[in-house]
Amino acid sequence: MISPVPAPNRIERQSLHEEILTRLRDRIIEGDLAPGMRLNEGQIGAELGVSRTPLREAIKYLASEGLVELVPTRGAVVKKFSAKEVRDMLEVIRTLEQTAALRACEIASDDSIAAIRALHDEMQAAYERGDRMRYYKLNQEIHTRLVALAENGALSDVHTVLQTRLKRIRYVGHEGPEKWASAIGEHVEMIEALEARDAARLSEVVGRHLTEAWERVRESLES
Amino acid sequence: MISPVPAPNRIERQSLHEEILTRLRDRIIEGDLAPGMRLNEGQIGAELGVSRTPLREAIKYLASEGLVELVPTRGAVVKKFSAKEVRDMLEVIRTLEQTAALRACEIASDDSIAAIRALHDEMQAAYERGDRMRYYKLNQEIHTRLVALAENGALSDVHTVLQTRLKRIRYVGHEGPEKWASAIGEHVEMIEALEARDAARLSEVVGRHLTEAWERVRESLES
């Protein structure tokens, strides 16, 4: 049972469809709404304690983000990604992060790099504690921050969209501690290259990191 | 006055919000809905002859595409892009097209390249006729096709989104026949490099083409 939205909880004057949007995204990423599953508007609306109108608006937004697919007269279905689609997305992400890496080495301030280093240390700590969720979130955050260093809004936008589409899959793909370890090693290299402003090396490591990411998730996908 | 949607016109079983989506996109690109303009749901709904419900759904979709911005309790506003934002988008597009170019030289079939050549010839003809709209549409189509050659759905997706965001601006930027001419020249080079499967050259030309594109539009933007 999902707890309904408490009325005066949304102090931020956040509109309801926006809150629903976040909730649906989370439920998809967590796998509560599994790929291929049809979204029954009546049922989900009841679970969330909202009417179908703002719910439908949130679904349309998710459709544009690529997390659900709209099937005419049959509503929305949680998007199911093929192995090729995942690989394609990772390839685009690699290109985007490499582009960001080049620019980051030119313009990134010491402080912003230090902030990423701090996140990395925290991530490593989470790894050693075995705190999977925290590790995972920090991992994503580091990649987001790296792209942000390029100070290109459009670049961050498209990167975020693709990262969001893959969140569910990569979350599953990081099961098994041995997979965490290799990812950590690559991250260490990334931070070092960044601190040295070594664009070529950073680009190389980022590329390798995402190739490895593909290897980590590929087995969890049927072609 | 905008002609309302004829009821049985949508034979394709296309849902109404989808049709509205296309219409709104077109009106934004054509400048009928100018940047910064608020979208009055009542008024636009009346003009299109539809109720607010599907209209709002279409607006949410446009928001996710980045063509409009949602302001809480104040509805949607047509997104206004700064010079930097435009430049950033063009830079990402350049990266994407270069990535596509590399892959395209590896896997593109003769037929698919010939198809692009045909589009180019048609575009040149439109140029010589002075048919601006046709020229413009073929120009966009050629770029879309080039990216499609890479056979990477995610790549095409994000490219399309960015291209759509810039459509209005690039349309305006192509005013003045002298600007057409330079763009045509670059296109000729692109096709030749593609036919020769010369990835390095193609990537270089694509990069130059988009740098030029920035020069063509920059003056029409205030910083």
Add this chain to the structure above:
DNA sequence: ATGAAGTATGCTGTATACAGAACGCAGGTT
């Protein structure tokens, strides 16, 4: 027993109705 046709139910797609917030205007006060 199996297949086809008709019916019944549930869900989506769209319209309408209602509540609440923001903006404008008028009138009064300093």
Add this chain to the structure above:
DNA sequence: AACCTGCGTTCTGTATACAGCATACTTCAT
């Protein structure tokens, strides 16, 4: 004259109502 204040209008945000399509089930015929 400028500014504050209160009211009214207009618009957004959400809920509800209704129509039409799709699917599943039942029933009948072969």
